[in-house]
Amino acid sequence: MSAIGGALRDAKEEFAQLMTREVGKLIGDSRDEVDLVAAICDYTAQHGPAVLADETREVKGATAFVTHAPIGVVYGIQPWNFPAYQAVRYSIASLMAGNGVLLKHAENCTGSGLFLRDLYERAGLPKGLFGVLIITHEQSDRIIENDLVRGVTLTGSDRAGRAVAAKAGEVVKKTVLELGSNDAYLVLDDADLDLAVKTCVAGRLYNNGQTCVNAKRFIVTDKNYDAFVEAYVEQFGTIRMGDPNEANTQLGPLVSRGQRDQLDKQVQESVAKGARVLVGGKVPDRTGWFYPATVLADVAPGQPAHDDELFGPAAAIIRASDDEDAMRIANGSRYGLGGGIFSRNVDYARELATKYFDTGMVFINSFGIATPDLPFGGVKDSGYGREHGLEGLKEFVNVKSVTIG
Structure with a gap:
């Protein structure tokens, strides 16, 4: 995680220019976005091991603990407005937990998705743990149905969220949805x-x-x-x-x-x-x-x-x-x-x-978007689940109880 953060900072200008070319972001906002995702990597590296460590619980007549096991592959369907941030925020937390990650990025910013995949691997992530899929919406349903995929996260419209949640519900897969808003x-x-x-x-x-x-x-x-x-x-x-x-x-x-x-x-x-x-x-x-x-x-x-x-x-x-x-x-x-x-x-x-x-x-008395240490997410038609913070690190884990008699 730390190495990925460092690689992002080293590639800041190259990545920022790519995002601005793909989606028209102000170049200053693109640079700020790279800083944000690097900070997410730092936060995850610093706090992830402790947050996901085994927790001892007092149980009468036994020794018990709660462990946080990876669940498998987490599939992310992400939009174009933050080409780096949308992909990094769920993938880094999922990888920290021991999961594999698949990304279906918006077609507007395919280049940013591939850039991230290559950067993760240059930083030392084993090849294949972060996969980028260049597929249609129809093909996406097949990915959700795949037995190896155990969790699905989407950022997009409330209409898209309903469709993805319905498909995931058919095969009993957990979802985290960050949908539209009218703040x-x-x-x-x-x-x-x-x-x-x-x-x-x-x-x-x-x-x-x-x-x-x-x-x-x-x-x-x-x-x-x-x-x-x-x-x-x-x-x-x-x-x-x-x-x-x-x-x-x-x-x-x-x-x-x-x-x-x-x-x-x-x-x-x-x-x-x-x-x-x-x-x-x-x-x-x-x-x-x-x-x-x-x-x-x-x-x-x-x-x-x-x-x-x-x-x-x-x-x-x-x-x-x-x-x-x-x-x-x-x-x-x-x-x-x-x-x-x-x-x-x-x-x-x-x-x-x-x-x-x-x-x-x-x-x-302020305006903000997201910080690595505070949970991010909404209610009602804006979705459910949280990303970032201590809460976000546990969204895609198997919270498993172990009791020793």
Whole structure:
């Protein structure tokens, strides 16, 4: 694990350039992604042996312990938005537990999958323990059915998650699903508005807006609504689109024409149902699959911007009457991956986060994506199971009880 982390750092620029060429990520974000996956390797190497060690338990009249045995092969179906991170986060934990790993990466980033396979083997992983499959969705079902495959993990849409979970359920295979989301960030009555606007702009545009845990819905109380909208629109209106390899570019192209057109369709449908475009909202006349930083106001139930996931740089601003109403709107979503709360009263925000916010992750007065030491995952239509942290290391092991009479 440590050697893989070192190999990733040595290949940082080469890998970053590959990811930017394949999916259009800003080059700085690609470099940060390599740093993140190297840190995941470090964390796993440091904590894995202790987390997965045998645990002695007190049992009357016997000696007992719990051991964490590998289960076999773990099959990962991964998306294109983080070509390195999506593949590394499940494979490193699974390999640490003693499992073999198969990867079906998105066709947009086949090169990144093969790059990782070769890098793992250069770092010393026995050949074949990390296999990359270049296959269709139909062939993927055959992999799930294979007797050697004992666990399946998918990151993707809730529709894809249902299909994979159904197939795995037919053959009684464990699944971990990290699916879509429509993360709500609450700007409460006592919020620091400058901090909220700055953070929510960055949180919406990170990775060209193509991240499950991007900040997507901004639920703002009456007290702050007008001021928040004005400041947010002002900042979004200055966002520079351009070549993702240029240092001054703030927003690169989306991954494909289909992704760009789908986002535009959702924006236009929202407008047809009552939303207002305050900035952006129109496909630019230029080469590349660009979409401008877009702000929608008057967002309400029944609109894609309210009910669905906008996977791109389009922000939905929703008015709430007060703090309680803001939390009600946030929890009304069928998704529950992440979310945020802006409040000067941290104790109050912490209580809301722990007792009321129905998500897998909450950021208070901040925005974040993932860290190696904290569990990552969601609830409701955002999936189940956890990756990262001590919890993620035990997702694909046989927790076996052994009793000695």
